[in-house]
Amino acid sequence: MAAAERMVVVGGDAAGMSAAAQARRLRGPEELEIVAVERGRFSSYSACGIPYWVGGDVAERDALIARSPQEHRAHGIDLRMRTEAVELDAAGRRVRLRGPEGAEHWLGYDRLVLATGAVPVRPPLPGIDAEGVYGVQTLEDGQELLDALEQRVDRAHGSGPGAGEQQPRAVVVGAGYIGVEMAEAFVRRGYAVTVLEKAEQPMSTLDPDMGRLVHEAMCALGIETVLGAAVTEVRTDGQGRACGVVTEEAEYPADVVVLGLGVRPETELARRAGLPLGESGGLLTDLAMRVRGREDIWAGGDCVEVLNLVSGRDQHVPLGTHANKHGQVIGANIGGGYATFPGVVGTAVSKVCDLEIARTGLLEAQAAAAGLQFESVVIESTTRAGYYPGARPIHVKMIAERRSGRLLGLQIVGHENAGKRVDIAAVALHAGMTVEQMTALDLGYAPPFSPVWDPVLVAARKAAAAVRKG
Amino acid sequence: MAAAERMVVVGGDAAGMSAAAQARRLRGPEELEIVAVERGRFSSYSACGIPYWVGGDVAERDALIARSPQEHRAHGIDLRMRTEAVELDAAGRRVRLRGPEGAEHWLGYDRLVLATGAVPVRPPLPGIDAEGVYGVQTLEDGQELLDALEQRVDRAHGSGPGAGEQQPRAVVVGAGYIGVEMAEAFVRRGYAVTVLEKAEQPMSTLDPDMGRLVHEAMCALGIETVLGAAVTEVRTDGQGRACGVVTEEAEYPADVVVLGLGVRPETELARRAGLPLGESGGLLTDLAMRVRGREDIWAGGDCVEVLNLVSGRDQHVPLGTHANKHGQVIGANIGGGYATFPGVVGTAVSKVCDLEIARTGLLEAQAAAAGLQFESVVIESTTRAGYYPGARPIHVKMIAERRSGRLLGLQIVGHENAGKRVDIAAVALHAGMTVEQMTALDLGYAPPFSPVWDPVLVAARKAAAAVRKG
Known part of the structure; x- marks a missing residue:
C-alpha cells in the first residue's frame, strides 16, 4: 500500500538527511514515504572534518560519516546514491532524476526538500583543472587528495635513498577557514606550506586589525602567508601535472595545490525552476525554512540564505551546524510539528x-x-x-x-x-x-x-x- | 592641605582594593584621601590560586599577588598593613583601628567601604587546632601549609635511605570547590589523598546525580573519596601533631590535614555596628553596593550577600570574580560615576x-x-x-x-x-x-x-x- 504522502529530499548530507530522519521520527512509513537522492557516493558526513582527515588527526574516512546510506535505509528512508536531480517541475510537483547508470525518470512529490549544498569557487585560470589541484569540499575530494599524497610519498620513497627527505611543498590558494585549516593539515604532514591570499589579510571574516594578528601568527608558525597575491595561473609540468602557482608577482613551486576559495550556493536546479534566490544565489526561505511563496518546497543547509539577526539582512553562511538545525526544523514541520530557524548571528x-x-x-x-x-x-x-x-x-x-x-x-x-x-x-x-x-x-x-x-x-x-x- | 573627603577601606584584598583603585582613578588625592587597612600581610592577591601554588603549578607566592602594598601606595592609596578595624562607630562616622604593634586610634571617614571577606568554617572538634591542620583561605595559610610540607620532605629525607619513598598521606575534609582543588594539589605532590565529605555526594553545588559522576571520576583518579563521613576528631600524636582524622565509621591516618569546609562572611564588625545582615550573615546592600539604609557605607566581596537573579533571593557567593566587580562598582560610585551590580546567576x-x-x-x-x-x-x-x-x-x-x-x-x-x-x-x-x-x-x-x-x-x-x- 502506498503511503499517504511522499517527501523527496534532494541532497544526502546534513540538512537533507536531518530533515528526512526528523520527519521519519514523527511520521511512520505508512503515512510518509521518504525518498532522498544524493549525487555523490557518501551521505551525512562532516565536510568540516576533511582538513583533519587530510592532516592525519582523523585516521579513518568513515569516522567522518555520521550515518551511512545503509543506516538511513534501515530507518525507512529510501536513499538513492549517485542519483542527481536534474530538473524540477514545481508546477507538476515532480523532479527528474538521473541514476548512477544515466537513466532518467520523473518522481512526483508532495513535499520537496532542497538541500543541494554549495560548490567551491574555482576561478577560470589556466591550469586550474590540472592533476594535482585539489578542492576539499566533499569526501570524494578528500579521498582524491589523500590518495595523491600517498602516491607522492611512494614516488618519493621509490626514487632512491635520501630523496624522501626533501621537504615537499604545498600551496594553498585562499586564506579563509578552509585555507588555514588545510595549511595546518599540511604542516602536520611535514610540508613546507605557502598560503596565497589575494586580499591584504588572511581571514576576511575578521576586521583588518585582527586579520593582521592572524597573519603574524601564521608566519610565526612557519606558514609562508603571502597577501595581495593575485593568482594568474597554475603551472603544469611536462605530464600536465600542477607544479607551481603563479601570481602577478612571483611563482611558488608546489607538489600539491589546494583550493580554499570559499563556496557558493548550489542552486542551479532551483534557479531553473524559478524559485526565489538572494544576492548570493542562495535560496530564500521563511522562518519555517519553507521556500518563500511555495507551499510544498523547503530548503536548508549550504544552498540557502539565512537572516543575520544583527544586520537584519539575508546572507549565505555555509556551516554544518546551521545545516543540521535547518534539517531538524524542516523535518519537524513536514512531520507535522512546528519549529523555526530564527536566524544566525554570524558565529x-x-x-x-x-x-x-x-x-x-x-x-x-x-x-x-x-x-x-x-x-x-x-x-x-x-x-x-x-x-x-x-x-x-x-x-x-x-x-x-x-x-x-x-x-x-x-x-x-x-x-x-x-x-x-x-x-x-x-x-x-x-x-x-x-x-x-x-x-x-x-x-x-x-x-x-x-x-x-x-x-x-x-x-x-x-x-x-x-x-x-x- | 587635607583632601575634601576621606574614603576608608576595611580589607585590602579584591573588593576593597579594587574600590580604592577605581575611586582613585576618578578622583585625585586633592579631592579624595584614601586610607585602606588590611589585617594580614598581603594585599590584592588571588586566594583562588592557592591550591595551584600548593600543588606546584604556580611556583612563586608573589605570582598570586596582583598588586603589592607598595604599588597601591604609589597610586596614592594609604594602605596600612597588619592593621585591623576593631570597631565601627557608624553614627560618628569613624572606625577604631589597631595597628601592628597593638596601638589603637579612631579614624574618621566620609565614605566607608567594608570588604572584610570571609572566614573558613572550622567546626569545634577535638584536635582541629592541632599543628598539621591547615586552612587555605589566605596567603598566610598557604605559606604555612607549604612550609610544613617542605619540612616534612626534609624530615622524610633526613630519616635514612628509603624513608622518603613511603607515599605521604593527605586527608582533605570537605569535598566542595576548595576540597577538590586541594585534592588535586596533593595528587600532584605525590600524596595518597583521602577526601572526607559528610554529605552523600561531593560538590553539593551540584544535584546528586551530577555529584555522583564527580564521585566516580574522583575515585577513578585514585582519590579516595568517602561520602557520609562525619568527622568527629582530629587525632594527634605524642607531640600534639595531627596524625589522622576520625569519623563515626573509621580513622584515616594523615601526614597533613586540610580543611575545605567552605567559608562564612566575616561581618562581626558590621554586626556590632548594627548594619543589616542577611540569613548567611552577609551584609545586605542595594544595587550600587551601598549598605542598605546607609548613605555613607558601601560593602562588597565575600562579606556581602548578592541577589540571585534566577531565584530572586539574596545569597552568599564568595568568589573573587564577584569581589572584583563589587570593587569596581563601589569605586565608580564613590568616585562620582555610576555603576551597579545587578546580581549573579550562580555560575x-x-x-x-x-x-x-x-x-x-x-x-x-x-x-x-x-x-x-x-x-x-x-x-x-x-x-x-x-x-x-x-x-x-x-x-x-x-x-x-x-x-x-x-x-x-x-x-x-x-x-x-x-x-x-x-x-x-x-x-x-x-x-x-x-x-x-x-x-x-x-x-x-x-x-x-x-x-x-x-x-x-x-x-x-x-x-x-x-x-x-x-
Missing part, C-alpha cells in the same frame, strides 16, 4: 595549529554597510589566570552600537581555550544585550579557566566606556 | 585533575525552594567532534521551568574544554531565555571545538521537548 570558530580564531556578529565594514554607527575596542588578556600554567595570549575585539551600546560583534584571535569564548557574545547577540549589561555577566571563573576578569568582560568594560564617551 | 567552575565541573543557575532543590516547577534532562556528548582527537565525555544537565520553558540552571561534569561551556547558559540566564530559544543559538562550531550540535544545544533540545510534554 564562526577555527584554528590553525595552536592559533584559535573566532568571530560573531558584524565586522566594522558590515556594521557600516548596515547603516550602524559604532565604537570598537581591542583588548589583550590571557586565556587562564596569568599565573596559571598554560595561560596564553588572547586578543578580543568588541564592537558596540553608538548611543544604544548594543553589542554588534566580537572577534577573537588567541591560543588554546580562546576560541569558544565567542559563544558568550553569540548568546548576548541573540539576546540583544548592551555591552554595559555584559560587564555584569556572571561568567565561570577559576584560575585554570579564566583570569578573574574574563577577557570578554575586559572588552565589555572598555566598550562600555567607549560608548559612554562616544 | 561556578572548577576542576580536579582533568575533570571539569561547572554549574550556573539553580539546582533542582534550589528551584523547588524558590517555588518553581521544572523539567530536568541530562545528556552525554563529547567536548569536540567525536572523531577529533581529544574528544572527551561531557555530561550536561539542564533545568527549565514548566510551562514557560525558561532556563533555570545548567550543570556540567566533563573533561578538558567542558567547563567553560557553562558561560553559554550563564548569559542565557541573564537574558531570561527559554530552552526553546536556546535550541537556535548560533554557537561556535568546528570539529576541534565542538560536535556539530554543541552539547549545550543537545541539552536544550531535550529540555525543550520535555517542557512541551510536561
